Amino acid sequence: MGLLDRRLLFVTGKGGVGKTTVSAALARCAVAGGKRVLVCQADGVGSLAAAFDVPPVGFDPVEIEPGLHLMAMDTEASLREYLKLHLRLPLGGRLGPLASVFDFVAGAAPGVKEILSVGKIAYEVRERHFDLVVVDAPASGHVISQLAAPQGIRELVKVGLIRNETEWMGDLLADPEVTAVLLVATPEEMPVTETLELLGRIRSETEVSVAAIVVNRVLPELFNRREGALFDRLAEPGDWQDELVRLNGDAVHPVLEAAALATRLRRSRASHLARLREAAPDVAQIYLPFLFARPHGTRAVQLLADALAAELD
Amino acid sequence: MATARPHRATPRGTDARLDQLVAASDVVLTCGAGGVGKTSVAAALAATAAVQLDAKVLVLTVDPAKRLATAMGLSGFGNTETVVGRDAFAAVGAQPRGELWAAMLDTRASWDELVGRHAPDELTRDAILANPLYRNLISTFVQSHDYIAMERLHEIHASGRYDLVVVDTPPSRHAIDLLDAPARMADFFASRLLRWLIAPYRSRLANLASKPFQAVADRLLGASFLADIAEFFLLFQSMYDGFVERAKSVEQTLRDPTTSFLVVTTLEAGPVQEAMFFCDELERRGLRLGALVCNRTLPPGLGDPAARRLADHWQRHPEAAAATLSPVADHGPPAAGSDAGPDRQDRDRQDVDRQDVDPQDRDRLAQVFTTMGQSFIDYAMLAAREAELAARLAPLAERRAVVPQLDHDIADLGHLLELGRALWPT
Structure with missing residues (x-):
């Protein structure tokens, strides 16, 4: 099935690999395909709104353009909404002193914050308020505790309302037709290593399926082999290089050096890509190009959305 | 210390x-x-x-x-x-x-x-x-x-x-x-909330302030789970003072x-x-x-204006650049075929390695100049952005190290x- 035919996609990966931009690009693709999409910033502090060039959003989804909605997770607001729906507690605008107590329990009791976060997301999916919910999820590690929250709570909490909720949430997360994780990586040493670790942990510690690895910032190939041989002859001291310097002066060196650096970087990254493919042969890989242009805001998102659309085609 | x-x-x-x-x-x-x-x-x-x-x-x-x-x-x-x-x-x-x-x-x-x-x-x-x-x-x-x-x-x-x-x-x-x-750890262990949580389990005189919290928490989490947590913190309680003091010394080290x-x-x-x-x-x-x-x-060379001009020139007029090398590249007929698929390249590779590079293939050489020019322009754009960011960082620290x-x-x-x-x- 197509990636965008699912209803809930968690986008995660090591910090700094471009999760937010990829989440935004993914949402753009889906909206372009006519879907009603909600993008949720899971840790509440990131730069999702900036990626769309809109002011920061809160817990209530905001439609920033037709079909495209944004929200930022806020576990306290999630609890308030939940209490309102289920306990009919007469709570005012804020939880007041309860909030700090809640903060404490959520900090101490494992999985409570996570279940409130993932619970709100799952609720939006279950109620079919949107065709697709894209979660700009926390980085490696933190995402595991979110995805595994329903299982964890089931093991620790034997009774109570929260326990009851874990059943349907767990089912929704475990259904590969509904929910999947996208791992974002860059073709560098540590991001690839951590992506493979994360893949292993998601498979062993959660019931959620992994749909694909999005490899972001793939450098372009400069030369094919024959061109490479010609370039080597230019880049090494010798008759050709002497001739270039004689005609163009010392400006030749930075240009040759830049091309040599670009070639070596590309080669080193290609080896990490190969390692990723080898270690995870059963996971689809989607390549997105390195953007040399100013990688900010909506333009970068649109460029990546176009690249993504071409890859998903 | x-x-x-x-x-x-x-x-x-x-x-x-x-x-x-x-x-x-x-x-x-x-x-x-x-x-x-x-x-x-x-x-x-x-x-x-x-x-x-x-x-x-x-x-x-x-x-x-x-x-x-x-x-x-x-x-x-x-x-x-x-x-x-x-x-x-x-x-x-x-x-x-x-x-x-x-x-x-x-x-x-x-x-x-x-x-x-x-x-x-x-x-x-x-x-x-x-x-x-x-x-x-x-x-x-x-x-x-x-x-x-x-x-x-x-x-x-x-x-x-x-x-x-x-x-x-x-x-x-x-x-x-x-x-x-460290400060948060100290706050945490000194926190009144901790006492609220433990209060009903520690004494029968349930703290009035903790009551609404207990009521909500019981319904959400079930009383047995709360009891588990409370037991854990009761055990931990014996260590609070040590923890608070320790967290303060840790902060002192910083x-x-x-x-x-x-x-x-x-x-x-x-x-x-x-x-x-x-x-x-x-x-x-x-x-x-x-x-x-x-x-x-x-590398700093990416900010060299003369190099930039040359890169622009190569990118726009690659044939002219390739032609400048013709005196040294003027022997033998053009190679048959060009860069067909990867298989073809693999077969060609040994020839390339063994013999001198086929110098007649000006199109290919021109392509190399285009790519070099474009690549320099791309990376110069990144370098310019780096320079902007470096300038914003400059006033923040007396000592800076730049690692290539x-x-x-x-x-x-x-x-x-x-x-x-x-x-x-x-």
Whole structure:
């Protein structure tokens, strides 16, 4: 099935690999395909709104353009909404002193914050308020505790309302037709290593399926082999290089050096890509190009959305 | 705080930048956004210090991969400090004047040790370690990773076992959490909330204030779960005072004048923002910013205007550029066919390797000039952005180190020392 035919996609990966931009690009693709999409910033502090060039959003989804909605997770607001729906507690605008107590329990009791976060997301999916919910999820590690929250709570909490909720949430997360994780990586040493670790942990510690690895910032190939041989002859001291310097002066060196650096970087990254493919042969890989242009805001998102659309085609 | 330590000799004639920092510090903490190379910078600094100074140096890392251990010639290292063999240095032609030690921060093991140290008796300790909530708690606790890193640092520093300790800090969602961790830990254990939670289980006089909370929590989580938590905290209670006091001393270590912070960043928008925020916070708190490290920077030649003009020219008129080489490239007929698929290239490759490059293929050579020109223009754009960001960072730190983008991974001690030379030119 197509990636965008699912209803809930968690986008995660090591910090700094471009999760937010990829989440935004993914949402753009889906909206372009006519879907009603909600993008949720899971840790509440990131730069999702900036990626769309809109002011920061809160817990209530905001439609920033037709079909495209944004929200930022806020576990306290999630609890308030939940209490309102289920306990009919007469709570005012804020939880007041309860909030700090809640903060404490959520900090101490494992999985409570996570279940409130993932619970709100799952609720939006279950109620079919949107065709697709894209979660700009926390980085490696933190995402595991979110995805595994329903299982964890089931093991620790034997009774109570929260326990009851874990059943349907767990089912929704475990259904590969509904929910999947996208791992974002860059073709560098540590991001690839951590992506493979994360893949292993998601498979062993959660019931959620992994749909694909999005490899972001793939450098372009400069030369094919024959061109490479010609370039080597230019880049090494010798008759050709002497001739270039004689005609163009010392400006030749930075240009040759830049091309040599670009070639070596590309080669080193290609080896990490190969390692990723080898270690995870059963996971689809989607390549997105390195953007040399100013990688900010909506333009970068649109460029990546176009690249993504071409890859998903 | 630390006991008497041996005098540290600074080698004479060092054109120093970071070595001044290191010579004046007992503790250096590397901080920065995730993925900027903190771990490598920390290890490189420690390895270089061990080579150049007559000092016993420890690098305390959180690197989850075995990579760093392998690079230092260790088969692996854990919570216990391990010395890096002189043979590992000898293998890359280095003769350390001091010693390099390494330890990996294992959050779980460190917490277990901490509980062992603070528990009033073995019974309480075992009960806590056996509590099913304990493991979950230390992984979700108020920044337990940050805190335990600081705690471990404090313990090592106070022991006076090392002349220099370089700490690679855990990747915080926000670097600043690290600085707040000791204070938060103290607050946490002193918190009234904790008492609220435990109150109904400790005495029959249920605290009035905790009642509404208990009512909601019971319905949400079930009373038995709350009882489990309360039992755990009752056990923990015996250690509160010890923890609070300890957290305060840990904070003192961060404030010590011989402690300094090394803010590491790449010249990319996100990491730079994080670095600027961190520098501001250090200043606000009166903590010492030792130096700012700009890691993985592009070569300065990319800002050369003459090179840029040449790149533009090559990119626009590649045939003309290729034609200039014709005097040296004028023998033999053009190669049959051009760059067909990869198979074709593979078959061609041996010919290419064995014979001289086919010089007649001007189209191909022109393509090389186009690509070189375009590639320079692309990378110059990145370099210009780096320069902008570097200019914004400049006023933040007196000492800065600029580390070039390496085109290989850090695979051995030699690579760490190479990185160290950029940090610490000799």
